[in-house]
Amino acid sequence: MTAPTVTSVRITPVAVQDPPLLNSIGVHQPYALRAIIEVGTDAGLVGLSETYGDDTTLHRLGQVVPSLAGLSIMDTNGLAARVATALGDLPPDTPTILAGPASAAKAVAPVLSAFEVALLDLQGKATGLRVCDLLGGAVRDAVPYSGYLFYRWAQHPADPGYPPDDWGAALDPAGIVAQARRLVDRYGFGSLKLKGGVFPPEEEIAAIRALREAFPQHPLRLDPNANWSVPTSMRVADALRDDLEYLEDPTDGIPGMSDVAIATSLPLATNMCVTSFPELPEAIERNAVQVVLADHHFWGGLRASQRLAGVCQTFGLGLSMHSNSHLGISLAAMTHLAAATPNLSYACDTHTPWQREDLIEPGVLSIRDGVLPVPDGPGLGVRLDREAMDRLHQQYLRCGIRNRDDVAAMRVAVPDWTGKTPRW
Amino acid sequence: MTAPTVTSVRITPVAVQDPPLLNSIGVHQPYALRAIIEVGTDAGLVGLSETYGDDTTLHRLGQVVPSLAGLSIMDTNGLAARVATALGDLPPDTPTILAGPASAAKAVAPVLSAFEVALLDLQGKATGLRVCDLLGGAVRDAVPYSGYLFYRWAQHPADPGYPPDDWGAALDPAGIVAQARRLVDRYGFGSLKLKGGVFPPEEEIAAIRALREAFPQHPLRLDPNANWSVPTSMRVADALRDDLEYLEDPTDGIPGMSDVAIATSLPLATNMCVTSFPELPEAIERNAVQVVLADHHFWGGLRASQRLAGVCQTFGLGLSMHSNSHLGISLAAMTHLAAATPNLSYACDTHTPWQREDLIEPGVLSIRDGVLPVPDGPGLGVRLDREAMDRLHQQYLRCGIRNRDDVAAMRVAVPDWTGKTPRW
Numbered sequence: 001m002t003a004p005t006v007t008s009v010r011i012t013p014v015a016v017q018d019p020p021l022l023n024s025i026g027v028h029q030p031y032a033l034r035a036i037i038e039v040g041t042d043a044g045l046v047g048l049s050e051t052y053g054d055d056t057t058l059h060r061l062g063q064v065v066p067s068l069a070g071l072s073i074m075d076t077n078g079l080a081a082r083v084a085t086a087l088g089d090l091p092p093d094t095p096t097i098l099a100g101p102a103s104a105a106k107a108v109a110p111v112l113s114a115f116e117v118a119l120l121d122l123q124g125k126a127t128g129l130r131v132c133d134l135l136g137g138a139v140r141d142a143v144p145y146s147g148y149l150f151y152r153w154a155q156h157p158a159d160p161g162y163p164p165d166d167w168g169a170a171l172d173p174a175g176i177v178a179q180a181r182r183l184v185d186r187y188g189f190g191s192l193k194l195k196g197g198v199f200p201p202e203e204e205i206a207a208i209r210a211l212r213e214a215f216p217q218h219p220l221r222l223d224p225n226a227n228w229s230v231p232t233s234m235r236v237a238d239a240l241r242d243d244l245e246y247l248e249d250p251t252d253g254i255p256g257m258s259d260v261a262i263a264t265s266l267p268l269a270t271n272m273c274v275t276s277f278p279e280l281p282e283a284i285e286r287n288a289v290q291v292v293l294a295d296h297h298f299w300g301g302l303r304a305s306q307r308l309a310g311v312c313q314t315f316g317l318g319l320s321m322h323s324n325s326h327l328g329i330s331l332a333a334m335t336h337l338a339a340a341t342p343n344l345s346y347a348c349d350t351h352t353p354w355q356r357e358d359l360i361e362p363g364v365l366s367i368r369d370g371v372l373p374v375p376d377g378p379g380l381g382v383r384l385d386r387e388a389m390d391r392l393h394q395q396y397l398r399c400g401i402r403n404r405d406d407v408a409a410m411r412v413a414v415p416d417w418t419g420k421t422p423r424w
Numbered sequence: 425m426t427a428p429t430v431t432s433v434r435i436t437p438v439a440v441q442d443p444p445l446l447n448s449i450g451v452h453q454p455y456a457l458r459a460i461i462e463v464g465t466d467a468g469l470v471g472l473s474e475t476y477g478d479d480t481t482l483h484r485l486g487q488v489v490p491s492l493a494g495l496s497i498m499d500t501n502g503l504a505a506r507v508a509t510a511l512g513d514l515p516p517d518t519p520t521i522l523a524g525p526a527s528a529a530k531a532v533a534p535v536l537s538a539f540e541v542a543l544l545d546l547q548g549k550a551t552g553l554r555v556c557d558l559l560g561g562a563v564r565d566a567v568p569y570s571g572y573l574f575y576r577w578a579q580h581p582a583d584p585g586y587p588p589d590d591w592g593a594a595l596d597p598a599g600i601v602a603q604a605r606r607l608v609d610r611y612g613f614g615s616l617k618l619k620g621g622v623f624p625p626e627e628e629i630a631a632i633r634a635l636r637e638a639f640p641q642h643p644l645r646l647d648p649n650a651n652w653s654v655p656t657s658m659r660v661a662d663a664l665r666d667d668l669e670y671l672e673d674p675t676d677g678i679p680g681m682s683d684v685a686i687a688t689s690l691p692l693a694t695n696m697c698v699t700s701f702p703e704l705p706e707a708i709e710r711n712a713v714q715v716v717l718a719d720h721h722f723w724g725g726l727r728a729s730q731r732l733a734g735v736c737q738t739f740g741l742g743l744s745m746h747s748n749s750h751l752g753i754s755l756a757a758m759t760h761l762a763a764a765t766p767n768l769s770y771a772c773d774t775h776t777p778w779q780r781e782d783l784i785e786p787g788v789l790s791i792r793d794g795v796l797p798v799p800d801g802p803g804l805g806v807r808l809d810r811e812a813m814d815r816l817h818q819q820y821l822r823c824g825i826r827n828r829d830d831v832a833a834m835r836v837a838v839p840d841w842t843g844k845t846p847r848w
Contacts, residue, residue, distance in 0.1 A: 001551055001552040001553070002552070003553060003557060072557070072561065074553060074557040074558070074560075074561055075557070075560070075561030075562075076560045076561060077560045077561040077562070077563045077764060077766055078561050078563075080766070081563070127425055127551050128425040128426070129425070129427060129498060133427060133496070133498040133499070134498070136498075136499070136500045136501045136727065137496065137498055137499030137500060137501040137502050138499075138501070139501045139502075139505070277737070277738045278738075280738050280739075281708075281738065281739050281740075284705075285709070303560065306731075307730075307731065307734035307738075310731035310734050310735065311734065311735055311738055313701070314701045314702075314704050314705065314731075314735055315704075315705050316705075340501060342501055342504070
């Protein structure tokens with residue numbers, strides 16, 4: 001074939017109902033924002049992708065769009081060059097939605113990723129192949145995901161109009177175990193992750209111990225999102241040293257993580273102190289983390305995530321996968337990537353159970369027995385439900401939320417809330 | 425499409441006339457050995473590849489062949505698994521043709537690479553795309569190669585029946601400059617590399633200075649193949665600090681290279697102390713090399729070479745490309761890889777000017793103005809000249825050479841030659 005070339009790019013912001021999930025800096029807003037990317041070609045094919053839907057991301061995506069006309073769907077190197085040119089010389093302190101110090105690389109990579117996934121979807125559609133085939137072939141037919149546990153309220157405090165889900169509150173060990181039970185019963189998750197950093201460490205230690213007792217065979221993870229000091233991190237790591245498969249981002253920054261790592265036998269994982277390639281060398285030199293969480297949205301795409309996997313393999317680091325609130329297009333992309341990554345050594349995170357709305361045609365992505373079978377393809381193997389997308393776009397227009405701000409959402413309930421970390 | 429699957433694998437050893445090129449351990453034998461791989465599919469397509477033709481490589485390729493039936497041409501991950509299974513648990517001291525300490529990884533990677541390139545050629549043929557398109561798109565339409573200078577004799581000493589070429593001897597600075605002049609006139613090379621480690625360092629310093637004077641604008645490289653001690657390396661590096669773009673493998677091993685690196689401002693390059701992924705961490709930690717020479721034949725294939733490129737980019741290492749004696753199939757693969765590798769920061773090595781025989785249909789690969797335009801494809805873009813291959817296979821059967829042994833070849837002229845390094 002002659003590779004199709006890009007003739008149109010459409011970006012649609014959407015808002016998705018999101019439950020009041022608690023974390024270190026506050027609480028999820030009533031709506032999570034996503035952007036849906038549709039890349040059209042001269043062959044009549046359309047490639048799909050999904051990324052963050054905040055104003056900054058939307059602005060940067062829009063900056064790139066005019067430069068994509070005529071790009072071959074095979075030319076991801078050319079895409080990277082066009083994205084870099086379109087975004088121009090970003091100052092090193094360019095704000096991004098990624099954790100850790102700001103950098104131009106962190107501003108560029110998510111934008112590149114958003115379009116790269118759409119090109120890979122197109123490559124699959126043009127050849128009849130699955131994205132995982134394009135990425136080197138599936139080493140697993142189904143991808144294990146872990147059950148993502150959250151402390152949460154039953155309802156968003158200042159939004160009585162927001163329809164509550166039927167999960168109710170989970171604010172103590174018994175509530176977390178009940179939530180885990182329901183997730184495991186429904187999806188068969190074989191491992192569990194608790195989003196921590198919400199309550200004093202002793203309460204979260206108690207929650208992990210309750211999970212350990214209720215699910216003696218399940219690997220467990222705890223992620224306080226850097227809400228602990230180094231000494232607190234050391235104390236919790238010691239208390240839970242026999243109970244976790246890894247401890248994720250107990251404290252902030254490479255130096256602090258490195259201090260904690262020396263003091264514990266627990267592997268430390270991160271999606272905060274290492275979220276870009278330039279941060280890897282120092283983290284590796286200081287042995288600050290033993291597991292890196294890939295996330296194609298911020299590492300620069302599916303191929304870039306494979307590059308990260310290569311670095312992890314070369315340096316003996318474990319590899320897991322991070323998730324923000326997302327919809328089915330991203331879930332498909334995550335699944336194809338995970339299927340084609342031999343050294344992905346842990347079950348992936350996903351927020352899927354917490355989303356009750358989606359915009360892909362249903363029935364394709366379904367977690368059973370803790371795994372998600374790789375979609376058949378071609379490409380990502382998912383199709384837009386345009387009516388659903390229009391509804392979620394209308395919801396975006398109505399909801400008024402334009403940036404993620406879990407601190408502000410918490411302030412509705414706790415007026416003097418600062419969201420400042422570390423709290424303990 | 426449904427991806428074609430493998431139905432046949434044919435491996436043909438060939439021997440190619442090779443001039444008496446001198447190096448640190450001896451002299452090239454009158455024939456260089458290569459193996460040609462043809463992978464057939466149920467779609468009637470045949471993928472090509474080329475690798476080493478020594479007995480050990482042929483044996484290992486043969487061990488893998490029975491396990492390849494039914495493999496999807498997209499499934500390079502599956503290929504890696506099948507190769508690993510077929511070769512079994514290799515002991516860590518498994519001999520390989522790569523420099524440095526033996527390892528199982530070094531035994532597996534070349535075998536994997538041989539088949540991976542054929543699969544990528546097939547992927548291109550099945551889709552109508554060039555290999556460089558499959559690798560992410562060409563960032564350059566033509567790949568710069570450097571002129572590879574060798575000290576050499578006019579004729580193989582003990583083989584009067586071997587037809588001499590018309591290059592004559594090059595055994596001193598004037599001879600090297602004359603050789604360079606002819607290479608630059610014919611191919612337009614924009615940079616030059618001298619294979620050193622042949623004569624006492626002062627003579628090679630003089631040769632580089634003569635080249636610098638004759639070609640004031642050409643970047644120059646010197647590669648003594650670890651034939652120098654650390655102090656000698658430091659002395660030469662100091663003498664040539666303003667004349668070289670990099671100094672390649674002055675001394676043996678990561679510790680020695682690291683000592684030299686501290687003492688010089690010259691970038692040190694290697695295709696000897698780092699030839700496999702497990703060797704990268706120590707080399708990076710000790711800052712032993714500043715440039716790594718990729719070679720898809722021994723790094724595990726084209727995708728694995730991209731993984732190496734990712735590690736180099738992440739850690740701020742330069743990337744160049746190594747060459748052994750090779751034919752057109754490998755030259756095409758090298759060119760597609762180089763075209764699709766953004767951070768390949770130097771012109772590639774090639775032995776092409778020294779080979780007067782080939783087995784691909786002529787006219788496709790032609791170096792002009794120092795660059796080789798990327799072949800059009802599909803796949804690698806080269807086709808077997810079956811008559812030429814048969815002739816080179818007959819030559820293999822006749823020549824009696826079954827393993828590369830430059831020491832033995834030298835011993836014909838210098839009976840007490842040991843090939844022991846470092847000599848100076």
